[in-house]
Amino acid sequence: MSDAILLAHVGKVVQQIPEDLETLEEMIPVINSQFVTHLSEDYLTALREGGDDVASGELGQHTQNLLEAIDDTKRQVKKLRFWINEAFANDPARARSFQLHRFWKVANSQPELIRFMNALATQVQANKPELMAAGAQEALLDSTSIIAERLAEADAIQESSKGGRVQATQARIIALNSLYDRCVKLSRAAQIVFEDSPAGARFYQLPQYEPDATDVEEEAALETH
Numbered sequence: 001m002s003d004a005i006l007l008a009h010v011g012k013v014v015q016q017i018p019e020d021l022e023t024l025e026e027m028i029p030v031i032n033s034q035f036v037t038h039l040s041e042d043y044l045t046a047l048r049e050g051g052d053d054v055a056s057g058e059l060g061q062h063t064q065n066l067l068e069a070i071d072d073t074k075r076q077v078k079k080l081r082f083w084i085n086e087a088f089a090n091d092p093a094r095a096r097s098f099q100l101h102r103f104w105k106v107a108n109s110q111p112e113l114i115r116f117m118n119a120l121a122t123q124v125q126a127n128k129p130e131l132m133a134a135g136a137q138e139a140l141l142d143s144t145s146i147i148a149e150r151l152a153e154a155d156a157i158q159e160s161s162k163g164g165r166v167q168a169t170q171a172r173i174i175a176l177n178s179l180y181d182r183c184v185k186l187s188r189a190a191q192i193v194f195e196d197s198p199a200g201a202r203f204y205q206l207p208q209y210e211p212d213a214t215d216v217e218e219e220a221a222l223e224t225h
Helices: 003-027 033-049 061-087 092-096 100-106 110-126 128-133 138-160 166-193 198-204 213-223
Strands: none
Touching: 003 033, 003 061, 003 166, 003 198, 033 166, 061 092, 061 100, 061 110, 061 128, 061 138, 100 110, 110 128, 110 138, 128 138, 166 198
């Protein structure tokens, strides 16, 4: 999972969990004040070593920029999916060459998403005449490269803001790993505690990009060949 996405999720959790703690602890005793303290400490450590705003306990501008860049890729892929399907409705193999069915698998990993977007931008340019003939605007197609570059730049800036000290990097890795493990435990606990309150259970669930229905169909088709 992307560090930025995880931190954004935890930022919301640490604000809400004090209100839900009594309910959670009543059914799942290990989700207690000590658990929340450790969660908050790991969150602040990850923020501090990532160049975020520890004083306010919020994500810094670098991480916010990265989150926005990730969101831009999701919107772009959604738009491109329509025009690719439109342009190559009678050529499934050509449509598959864009690898859009893989997007949901890479969307939660910054390095993989960057590689995916760079490859997608290249593929869009290579098939630009056909896409424009189907009705796609040139500006939309060209913006794929811009969005890919912006994502890579935002990731590089966010990474560089973590600082060069080995100890700092290690501290952040340990904190992020701990955060992830605690969030998994909390998510599972919330599924039990908020069984009759789906919204409450969903709030604590780790964010994951879900595959489009066509992605599932495409994966199934590829597995049979």
